[in-house]
Amino acid sequence: MNEIGMGISEAERAVEAAIVTVAAWSGKRLRYRAVLGGISNTNFQIEVEDDPVRYFLKVPGKGTEMFIDRKAAVAASKQAEEIGIGPMTFDYLNHLDIEIAEFIQGRRPSTHRDFSDPAIRGEAVRAYRRFHQAPALPLTKTVFDMIDEHDEQVRQLRGYQPPDHAWLRRQYLEARAALEASGLDLAACFNDPMPGNFLIGDDKSIMLIDFEYASNNERLYDLAIWSGEMFFSEQIDREIIEEYFGRYDTAHHARFIVLKALADIKWSTWAMVQNRISTLDFDFYKYGIWKHMRARSIITDPRWPSLLKTL
Structure with a gap:
């Protein structure tokens, strides 16, 4: 010290x-x-x-x-x-x-491995539900607002844009139109599920820290971005939906997958802003390129058009 x-x-x-x-x-x-x-x-x-x-x-x-x-x-x-x-x-x-x-003592930051435990995943889902059920926050900022903000910032900073940026932008706008047509379900959202932002107790209970990105946002986005961060399989996604809503629903699952892609677009673009402005020792370029790649893998899935129709 x-x-x-x-x-x-x-x-x-x-x-x-x-x-x-x-x-x-x-x-x-x-x-x-x-x-x-x-x-x-x-x-x-x-x-x-x-x-x-x-x-x-x-x-x-x-x-x-x-x-x-x-x-x-x-x-x-x-x-x-x-x-x-x-x-x-x-x-x-x-x-x-x-x-x-x-500075909470007696708890430790989570790792990706922790969330392979269904009991810990369940605790996290319940923590999310409690936050979502709380009163609206003073800031409403949807995933659409975030993507548009970062896209403009990258343009102004002359940051890196992938060769297929125009194609990715079209896919985002198409997904946005489908989500908006179905109606957004706004709730107080955490929006930043890095493993270190979950503190786990010996009893496997969860506390959340770091609310910098919190805002009123699409409810399922909060769960979808967490799933993407933790590399959950679609089977686990189904379990999360059932735990959160009390039942599994194919429309919720379609929305979940589409929002996973938008989360990767959001954070890949955010990374390219950070790559221009941050002084911290972190490879934002590599992080952003990887997020771009995963967004493409979801969007090029043959199910993508039917997922948008299911919303």
Whole structure:
């Protein structure tokens, strides 16, 4: 753990300058260390003298204001706390767009392997359902809004576009038209199912962290993007649908698969924005290329036209 004054990097010095301004911590010995994980921001654990709470502090990454509404993220974090699926939050540095939450002890970040356990998958589905059933968030941002936003940002930044970008764009617009014609089912959505954003307890219970991308969005998109992130099979997708809705439905499954493709388009395009602006040590180009490839694999499936008709 570093003491105040020991910071070497720009991020460490920024954290020191910020935490010494917290009135509740005035006069206390403060220590901090970097926390690994995440591909957009710089994270730290904070220890405060005589305080049993350990704090998690997030410093926004360069350029993330292009697609993250920090006030909306704080509101979503607070809502998750209130319904019991997120950590305690603290408004000490909200004015600096620096999030502070409880550093939850006794839980560990999930891995992809964890979700091969049906009991853990079931807990995650129930956590999603609780968040979806909560009141609407202050920000409505659908997957369509996200894709259009990132597409324009890539254009302005002169970022990488795949050779078949125009074709992918047409497939997205066709899928969007079909989904909008069927009607969107908006709910408070998490929108960011990286494994590290699920904290697992010894009892296999789940808590969610990191609500930067949370918004009112298509309900099934939230489950579809989670499935894609965890590489679930279609059989597991069927089980998720049955667990969530209480029964399996082919129309829900068609919607699920189409939304998986849109999720990959969204994150592949997001990655190409990050590839132009981020200073973090992460290969966003490789990540984006892989997401493009998986989106194509879904769209070129012979079932794609019938899936759109089923919506």
